[in-house]
Amino acid sequence: MSRPGARDKMGGGRLKVRVKTGKGRTVSQKNWLERQLNDPYVHEAKKLGYRSRAAFKLSEIDDKYKFLKPGGRVVDLGAAPGGWSQISAQRVKSVDGVGDKQGKVIAIDMHGMDELPGVVVFKKDFYDEDAPAVLIAALGGEKADVVLSDMASHATGHRQTDHINIIALVEAGYDFARHVLKPGGTYLAKVLRGGTESQLLTLMKKDFATVRHVKPMASRDDSAELFVLATGFRG
Numbered sequence: 001m002s003r004p005g006a007r008d009k010m011g012g013g014r015l016k017v018r019v020k021t022g023k024g025r026t027v028s029q030k031n032w033l034e035r036q037l038n039d040p041y042v043h044e045a046k047k048l049g050y051r052s053r054a055a056f057k058l059s060e061i062d063d064k065y066k067f068l069k070p071g072g073r074v075v076d077l078g079a080a081p082g083g084w085s086q087i088s089a090q091r092v093k094s095v096d097g098v099g100d101k102q103g104k105v106i107a108i109d110m111h112g113m114d115e116l117p118g119v120v121v122f123k124k125d126f127y128d129e130d131a132p133a134v135l136i137a138a139l140g141g142e143k144a145d146v147v148l149s150d151m152a153s154h155a156t157g158h159r160q161t162d163h164i165n166i167i168a169l170v171e172a173g174y175d176f177a178r179h180v181l182k183p184g185g186t187y188l189a190k191v192l193r194g195g196t197e198s199q200l201l202t203l204m205k206k207d208f209a210t211v212r213h214v215k216p217m218a219s220r221d222d223s224a225e226l227f228v229l230a231t232g233f234r235g
Contacts (some may be wrong), residue, residue, distance in 0.1 A: 003202050016040035055083035056218035057227070058188075067186040067231060068092055069158060070101040073144045075135055075180065076119075077126050078151030079172050085119045088148070094118030106138045126151065126169075131178055143182035149173035149189035159224075170228065171200060178207060183235035191225040204230050 050056075068091035076085045085107045085130045089095060092103025095118035105119045108131065112123030120138050124131050151173065153165040170189045177187040187208070196204070198211070204211045209232025219225055 052083035060216035070183035080109035080113040085096040089118035147177035188220040
């Protein structure tokens with residue numbers, strides 16, 4: 001497993017904010033709020049106008065593996081609140097590109113999200129029977145260069161159950177990616193610590209030239225999340 005990106009001095013020198021209990025907060029709520037207030041990526045995301053700190057995770061991975069290219073077609077699954085879609089739109093130039101250098105970004109999320117320049121947004125559950133057809137139609141007869149999946153189910157607190165749930169989402173995204181990616185395409189999906197099930201990895205390695213687990217520096221050290229990155233779709 002590789003870990004792209006490098007921690008810089010983002011937020012260096014800032015005094016740590018401590019949150020008191022009370023005001024109806026539980027200890028876990030207090031800890032979450034304190035972590036948010038002291039997270040340099042949260043502050044930087046706000047400064048740069050990104051929808052979430054997750055934008056840095058995708059940008060770090062792409063900085064190393066370079067799959068978001070001008071003119072590329074990207075489908076973002078589980079896109080809300082839109083951090084990955086923002087980075088994708090910037091890098092494939094879906095707003096300011098010209099001719100074959102102008103990309104396209106299509107986003108879907110059951111919760112919906114505010115409009116983004118250069119992004120076609122669908123408020124829809126990816127598990128809906130017609131969701132794949134809606135996304136394919138939005139591609140306008142073209143194949144995708146990249147399929148992203150930051151989909152996650154609500155945490156139950158039971159590690160094995162959460163792992164099974166997110167693997168099911170990864171499998172659903174992978175099955176969709178196999179149908180819409182062009183040769184050479186990329187599939188990036190969030191998993192949890194423990195990685196991707198061996199059976200799924202075996203299948204992915206048959207369809208892609210390279211499959212690896214990555215954990216960008218913007219992913220918190222205490223977080224169980226990892227990402228599986230499959231590049232070089234064989235078609």
